[in-house]
Amino acid sequence: AQSVTQLGSHVSVSEGALVLLRCNYSSSVPPYLFWYVQYPNQGLQLLLKYTSAATLVKGINGFEAEFKKSETSFHLTKPSAHMSDAAEYFCAVSALLGAQKLVFGQGTRLTINP
């Protein structure tokens, strides 16, 4: 069975600082991996996705993530945090075959300090 673990339910950084949100996955086969962002009282917006092409994936709003098979990780980074980055971030995994369900982590709430 697939699973996702997001280390740190709450991350706080200063504006302009590096953002690092951690995600580790468990899957019997190489999966698809996603990062979604959720602003208050809204649905989920896709930031980026890994689909077995390049291991370094660039997404929207300056975010990127690196797939590391040996570490079963897919950490999300952004070099310089913006106040507008404050939101809940979810890492998700999906199998290549079968039903296209997404298995989500518990989420990480990102707070940006001025």
Next chain:
Amino acid sequence: ETGVTQSPTHLIKTRGQQVTLRCSSQSGHNTVSWYQQALGQGPQFIFQYYREEENGRGNFPPRFSGLQFPNYSSELNVNALELDDSALYLCASSQPGQGSNEQFFGPGTRLTVL
């Protein structure tokens, strides 16, 4: 291109009642998935519909049921509501064969059970 829409936005019900939530998929998508997101949690997969047939189900009781219509819109029905059913219900649409299992989410329906 029209995105995923959901109705209603908010809903308040009492324990034991029944509720129907609706979702219109993004243009060109024939697959709809439903997720339940309890407060402070990541979304949990309820079930998925592909071409009007259930195509995978999560760990939810039978009182959670669904339908998909010929235009690929979908309904989620919950009978005998319980307090723990209070959550944000997210609908996501996708198109198999796109090579990524990417799902596009609607804004959600906030259900409160009193």
